[in-house]
Amino acid sequence: MTCRHALAFAVLASACAPEDAPSEASPSAEPLAEQRQPIESLERPSEENAIRFLEQATFGPRLANGAATPPIDSVERVVSVGITQSLTDQFNAPRSMFDGRTESRDLGAQFFVNAVRGQDQLRQRMAFALSQIFVVSQWDIPDIKSTPESESKLAMAEYLNLLSSNAFGDFRQLLEALTKSPAMGTYLDMANNKAFRPNGKPVAPNENYARELLQLFTLGLHKLNEDGTQQLDAEGAPIPAYTEAHVQAFARALSGWTYHGPTCPTVGRSNPASYARPLMACDVNHDSSAQVLLRGVSTTAGGTAAQHLEQALDNVFADPNLPPFICKQLIQHLVTSNPSPAYVRRVVNVFKNNGSGVRGDLRAVVSAILTDNEARGPRPPLAQYATYGHLRPPALFITNVVRWLNVRLDMSEGKDPGMKLNLWSRAQGQQVPRPYSVFSYYPPNAPAPGGNGLLGPEFAILDTTTLTARTNFVHELLYATPVTDGIDINIHVLPADPDDLTLWLGRYLLHDTMSSDLEVAVYNAITDPRAGDMTRRKKLALFLTSLSPEFQIQR
Template sequence: MEGLTYRQASRFLDMATMGIKKGEVEEFLTLDNRTNWINSQLSEPYESHRERTLYQAQQRGNAVTTQEMRVCAWFDIALWEGAQLRQRMAFALSQILVVGDRDAQLTSYPEGMAHYYDILTQYAFSDYKTLLYHVTRSPIMGHFLTMVGNLPKSHTGVNPDQNYAREIMQLFTIGLEQLNVDGTPKLDGNNQPIPTYDDNDIENMARVFTGWFMDGSSMENPMIAYDDSHDMQAKTVLGTPLPEGVGAEAELDQVLDLLVNHPNTAPFISTLLIKRFVTSNPRPEYVARVASVFRNTGGNLGEVITAILTDSEVLKENDLHVAKVREPILAMTYLYRALDAKPGNNGLISFNAMLYKETFNQYPLGSPSVFNFYSPDHLPSGELESNNLASPELEIIDWNQVIKLSNIAWKVLQDNGYKTSSNSKQELYPVVSDFIAASNDYASLSNLIANRFLKGEMPADLAPRLEGLWNAKNSNNKPYAVAAMLYLAFISPSFMVQE
């Protein structure tokens, strides 16, 4: 038993799920143990995104799947299925091991994209090398970073494609600059950062990733290695000699060992995961503790996420180094989960993806480039930049996005909450009956909103605004204040900033 407060329990679940459902905080407080909760999540059964995408098509009466069905399948799983920590981890990994359906080669393969997301889901708690192995062999990644069909210079007369070679180092493992275990940069004698690799490393790494081809025309089956199309000559990567005569499969295994065990990978990946789950500005000591777990366990991601979410930093309050802006799409999944939204007319799937391309400026596997939707080190101009505080999510949050997200939220709460004149299965309907039942007593209603959306505490700046909305309705019309009060709580900084 940890003796967690309601706020601490709520904050933990907010980090570890796609949104807190009614009663989940109270249920967690009876357990009152973050490690035990995480352990149960590590082994909880989970649903396939590919199968759910096919189910989307079947429920719609379509013979062909689309990328929108894939995104709606993601919402189905995020909103209604278990294994929440695994789903949350897969979404975080999808922003590190990036592929994007905006790529012309991938747009027409929604099932292949869903299968790639299933790789992230299946190996979300495996060791990092295993995850990276399956990502590397995925034909989706092979096309996105142009590794599929890569041939050695002896076959073509030109150097092999360097795309995957560069990104597996820069983005997936060791990063651009040498790091201490706490994520701070190592500096040379001139007080300058030290590069982790050079052009020779890229050229030699590109030679490693030759000889891989699709299994027929499948965009789901792992790519197959052909040694007669692989560069079998000796290579040197990151100062490590790789002998000649080693086939593509065996050399891939050697290189993945080299990359995952590189001193940089633990702090680099640990920092990225901390930023996705807990805070945009982790203290070096926090990074060092998590990175040490990464190193000591061979990159076991189950152990790493446990270290991230059970660290003492997570329980700190009113601390700029334990805060982050909520990702737009996760704000929406929270709203739907908190209000137990379901399709009308006994529907079984999400039909409406909420104009996801414009509403959120992000969606699963929809990044415009391999660099994700935003930089993990983005410094917004103004006070944050002046204080050297990163806020990655603010790179995609602008007034246009805020207005569109707010409009979607208002429609959900106002039209679908208790004023609905129809019950279309193509809409998601939130359950606001408990808020309506409490609407005649401001204290009860305020407490309910605070518990569901604000970690059990009504902020001093928000309280008078909600009370003003409630007071504006006469005694017979108090239920009509509920939608506006929920909406204001949802769009408030107290909700949109996780701290």
């Protein structure tokens, strides 16, 4: 199967499949089980497999470029020690942190510096994925004029560090930590959610956090099978995962929490916003009555706010919908937008039991995602190729390009390379960490345009404006002078010979899957007498390759 490539890549959804891939419509196409390629050993991955692994587990592969000791996130290191050891290295890498002090750099700038330079690439990728499931936006945390610090920055830094510290931990602990996070408390009204007025009269608690806890953070709208597919009733309609009564019950069970302070407020009153410590329980504002939660389980009558929070979170954590709902989204963020039901089921089984009887072990879950047969190998299974992968979201598109070019970020006075990278990302529709909606930068169930039912979440922010912004980013990175912004790319890593240059780009950026059409297009462009000197030819080759559908769709 072949396709043509337009410079403006207006047909991203039609990224080319390899010429030996069977057509979806071919009546002779063999079943997936019979077409699955031989899977390489995790201990001896090919270079192509190592590059694909780094695309999924980092903010972009990079080369060691002659370093005596290859970095743990380099292609050479993964080929040398294998994927199992590379995962262990990443789990143990020193953690990148966010600084919420007023005088520190913008959090989006910090994010991109960490993403480009941090050793803990997998932790950062996992935390970034979690931040798009458990959404908090810096836009919606107000600053208090009477205080010297920036509350929005302090709160968001705390929240991002919380996700990072729990990225490989216990999902139940993560759920409790984010429920008690003051940033989440402000964003979705968990903080100061009272069950009584100042006169002591009962009032229905705010349902905002309870609703999103069920709909977006744990269960989704409809009941799922363990392979991520929807359960249907006798009429073929999806079955709701919860009811409005459940939302109200969870809202009451989670009432009574406020910002940390020296004491609890009186009935119907609130503590002022404070972001240094988790929310505190104040029983005077809690509805202590028994509430019927999921699957008919009730909270304890007369229980405290802390007791009811534990019972509510235990209840939702034990729900059978949670593993497929969460695992499918993590696969979507790290590997492919349309994982097979079998892939989802295998990861769900690990979520349910990590092999030692532990439920919700995120380290085991991410290992299962990245070592699964459908994620590993030099290329995706041929029978799945046409539906495999995902459009690189703006942040990952940017970091993948700059990491291949061995970028140096100059953090000296007057320069802010991270901010420049985030401005490029914002122009493409993803300003970190400022999603415009609780559904994040794009919803996980957004359809791929013209995809006949396929999901393509990242396409939700792809339009004529952001499409042009992708082109402008690459052009400005290569042809403007980003070094003045503290971004120093190394174009010399690219070979000078046209044949070698074309092969280098296919070997690394596309892990040996460049189509013959793209090879010819790049080669003809850089050997044209009008292409300019050698430096401009290198830039043109990278420009064409990075904007091609084959690179834009990560497979």
